Amino acid sequence: MAKVPVQFTLNGSEKAEFVESGTTLLAALRDKIGDTSPKGGCHQGTCGACSVIIDGELRLSCLTLAETCGGADIKTTAGLAEGGVLHPLQRAFLDAFATQCGFCTPGMIMAAKVLLDRTPNPSREDVVEALSGNICRCTGYEPIIQAVLLAARANSQNAA
Amino acid sequence: MAIRRGRGVAAINYPTGMNLGGDPTQALVHSTPTGNFMVTLSSVDLGQGMKQIMAQICAETIGVPTDRVIIDTADTDTGPHCMGTFASRGTHRAGNAVIQAAKEARQVMLEVAAEELEVNASDLETDGQGNIQVKGAPQKSISIFDVALSAHFKRGRSISGRGMFLIPRSYPEKETGAMKPSTCYAHACTVAEVEVDDETGEVTVLTVKNVFEIGRALNPKMVEQQLVGGSWMGISHALYETTEPYYPNRDHGGTDFNQYLMPGPGDLAETEIIVLERPSADGPFGAKGPGEMCANPQIPAVANAVFDAVGVRIDTLPITPERILRALKAQAAG
Known part of the structure; x- marks a missing residue:
């Protein structure tokens, strides 16, 4: 099958790949580019582990075709830390003990980032709603909710 | 309604844990040339925190800071035998095995330190910060870093230990059916x-x-x-x-x-x-x-x-x- 060229920005750097038509963005990111931070949980859009941010919107990379991402600005959890310093959300997930096996964590952090980008001071209900497309086996969710609220507080203190 | x-x-x-046929876990501990301690296990960390807990247990037993311990649970084909991480057994079974292995390694470490300091090993203690000192005379001390170098390059000793923890199989009594299925x-x-x-x-x-x-x-x-x-x-x-x-x-x-x-x-x-x-x-x-x-x-x-x-x-x-x-x-x- 003929391969399709696709170019997009991933975490601030230009990427160009040839992918087979029908390749998901998840497969392109993990297998072609080597960014394994999005996880393949269900491969059918029901678990949220593969979540990435495309042009500011939360998207499931397992249901997004790579060839539709030409020119897009894509962000993944792997691009959050700057110069070895963790992003406030990553720091908060550690401090709140919000991760155990870690498989859902990158998707949770992506969902939380889109929330905080739009709603810097979310209510608990806002956080629950924002995370409602992501499932977690280990934590019982409460530590994750607390981590997102903690990150929001840390952000507003830094801004003040 | x-x-x-x-x-x-x-x-x-x-x-x-459970002992339907015996419930073993084994562990190996050895020092690197620079006095860090490697714990080799087949008890896998799948997010429950096995690596952190085993590092704490090894560090506490040997008498070093936790960050001086490295846990290798990489390969169940080649590591010491473990029945697995199930039945809430990981901390208890692997932890006991790590304590035994770490005690043996600690003993070798103290023997090497004793030769360097020209004292009896039984007179030595660890300070928990990476040093070994004479009991009651802490000014006479040697770093575990130097002890490991000495063991590896001068004394020809392996600062290492083997740990085994086995709950033997319990058979039910014929009359009553009573048995001890766990610990x-x-x-x-x-x-x-x-x-x-x-x-x-x-x-x-x-x-x-x-x-x-x-x-x-x-x-x-x-x-x-x-x-x-x-x-x-x-x-x-x-x-x-x-x-x-x-x-x-x-x-x-x-x-x-x-x-x-x-x-x-x-x-x-x-x-x-x-x-x-x-x-x-x-x-x-x-x-x-x-x-x-x-x-x-x-x-x-x-x-x-x-x-x-x-x-x-x-x-x-x-x-x-x-x-x-x-x-x-x-x-x-x-």
Whole structure:
């Protein structure tokens, strides 16, 4: 099958790949580019582990075709830390003990980032709603909710 | 037709590990040339914190800071034998094996230090900061870094140790059937409050209050994390999750997350966790297994709360609206 060229920005750097038509963005990111931070949980859009941010919107990379991402600005959890310093959300997930096996964590952090980008001071209900497309086996969710609220507080203190 | 409230209580005691044929775990400890300590295990860390806890146990036993310990659980083909991380056995079984291995390594380390300092090994102690010193005369000391270099390049010693922990198989007594199927027991008690809609059969868990007695909490924050997640998982098992909804008929099992009901963050009960620490005699530093047990007492507590609310006994899991409505119908038909 003929391969399709696709170019997009991933975490601030230009990427160009040839992918087979029908390749998901998840497969392109993990297998072609080597960014394994999005996880393949269900491969059918029901678990949220593969979540990435495309042009500011939360998207499931397992249901997004790579060839539709030409020119897009894509962000993944792997691009959050700057110069070895963790992003406030990553720091908060550690401090709140919000991760155990870690498989859902990158998707949770992506969902939380889109929330905080739009709603810097979310209510608990806002956080629950924002995370409602992501499932977690280990934590019982409460530590994750607390981590997102903690990150929001840390952000507003830094801004003040 | 109304929303009815109920409250249920349940208590459990829960075994740590199992010995149906013997329950072994082994560990190896050795020092690197620069005095870090490598623990080799086949006991895998799948998010439950095995690496952190084993590093703490090894560090405490040898007398070094935790960050001087490296845990290798990479390969169950080549590592020391472990039965596996199940039945809440990881901390207890692997922890005991690591203590034995670390003690043997510590003894070699002290012997090498004794040769360097020209004293008796029995007169030496560790300061917990990476040094070995003479008891009562801490100015006479040597760093573990230098001890390891000496062992490797001068004395030709391997600072290493072997650890084995085996619970032998217990056979039932012919007359009574009595046996000892496990070692220490953890305990828990849960009170659950629910609302049951007797028109739809829907159950909402309002609050769940848990007390867990888990021996010594070797890492209190990680224990709390496990208990919070486990308490939620217990409710999830009570009300939602099953691979065989019409068991023993195995049809209609969920094959993906469209069909297998996995609750999200919107279905949380107000949860309280209290930890009681009663150190076990045979556990590493008094630990028991807090792993699986924490997801169990919520299930009978919720079932009892449903009975308290609407007067029907649901004895098949999960407690679905369908099962409650069928039981209410049978009750009304009397």
